[in-house]
Amino acid sequence: MVRENEIYQHFSQEGLKDPRHKETYEFIFRELEKSPDFRLSEDFIGNVISRLEKLERVKRRNFYTLMFGGVFALITGFVAIMVYSFGFESMARFQNITMWGVIIGVMVAIIQFLDQSLIKKRTLAHI
Amino acid sequence: MDKMEDKILVERVLKGERDAFRELIRRYxxxxxxxxxxxxxxxxxxxxxxxxIFVKVYQKLADFNFESKLSTWIATIAYRHSINALKKSQRFKNEDDIDKIKFEGSAVENTYEKEDYAKFINKWIALLPVRYRTILTLYHLEEMSYPEIMEVMEMPEGTVKNYLFRxxxxxxxxLEPQLNKEIVL
Structure with missing residues (x-):
């Protein structure tokens, strides 16, 4: 769409009189409305989706690494405090494997909950 | 594109629908x-x-508040990301005075006769500073309004109009010397 009023604006502001200038501007306006000679690849959409999925995998891996690191640090800290405060004997209370199972179970549940609320709700891959 | 349709599409993307994001990419x-x-x-x-650009669009989509058109918002991301990419590759020239730039035309003129005029004019456009190229693209190719271009480029209306004119x-x-010589209009 050649915008006549804008061509006349060029004429008045540049002080043009020769009609050939109008033809030149019409040509420029027409050419400016043509798409550049570049096309994205056929599988562009697929590539974007693949990149997003890859980013999400990395994000989830980092999240789990961080969470397991945190859980490990908590358990280690807990054991260290127990040993420091009450001596090795205090650990006898935790010899019962059920107690450790409960602690680890709670930690895994927390991680799963955070994973669900912080990551999965905002990813493309969970459908 | 209808704003309501875009809103529904964005909501679907935010719910995690892969096909909705495919559709969003297809549209823009x-x-x-x-x-x-x-x-x-x-x-x-x-x-x-x-x-x-589309990865960024996806990552920031939750922050989009529909105060502007989705196309304007995506164009803003595209503009900023392109500028950053040019700066990263050290190809960004912060030259705003188009009249001070020296245009070396020989490379363009050599290929002129072999190619069509759209390619010819695109080669000249490629020599313009980035802000001028952006305004020409948004105005003539995307048919955006001045307020939309102002939002994308964070420039006042007067500057946008001035850049477009210049x-x-x-x-x-x-082009004029070549057109007068070669083209029978």
Whole structure:
């Protein structure tokens, strides 16, 4: 769409009189409305989706690494405090494997909950 | 594109629907394609920059508040990301005075006779500073309004109009000798 009023604006502001200038501007306006000679690849959409999925995998891996690191640090800290405060004997209370199972179970549940609320709700891959 | 349709589409994407995001890319692929074609000089970088733009769109989509059109918002991301990509590759020239730039035309003129006029004019456009190229693209190719361009480029209306005027005048100056010589209009 050649915008006549804008061509006349060029004429008045540049002080043009020769009609050939109008033809030149019409040509420029027409050419400016043509798409550049570049096309994205056929599988562009697929590539974007693949990149997003890859980013999400990395994000989830980092999240789990961080969470397991945190859980490990908590358990280690807990054991260290127990040993420091009450001596090795205090650990006898935790010899019962059920107690450790409960602690680890709670930690895994927390991680799963955070994973669900912080990551999965905002990813493309969970459908 | 209808704003309501866009809103529904964005909500579907935010719920995690992969097909909705595919549809969003399909709708705005041409806009991004035009922008990277005009702003990124190197053919090899364009595809990657375009992918980066849509990845950013996805990552920031939850922050989009529909105060503007989705196309304007995507164009803003495309513009900023393209500028960053140019700065990263040290191809960004912060030259705003188009009249001070020296245009070396021999490379363009040599290929002129072999190619069609659209390619010819695109080669001249590629020599313009990035801001001028962006305004020409958004205004003429995407048919955006001045307020939309102002939002994308964070420029006042007067500057947008001035850049557009000067870009077209510069193209006329560059093309006129060739057109008068070669083209029977």
């Amino acid at each position: 692929q041409r806009l991004v394609e035009h922008m990277v074609a005009r702003l990124i000089d190197d053919d090899r970088d364009r595809e990657e920059v375009a992918q980066d 870009a077209r005048r510069k193209l006329k100056e560059l």
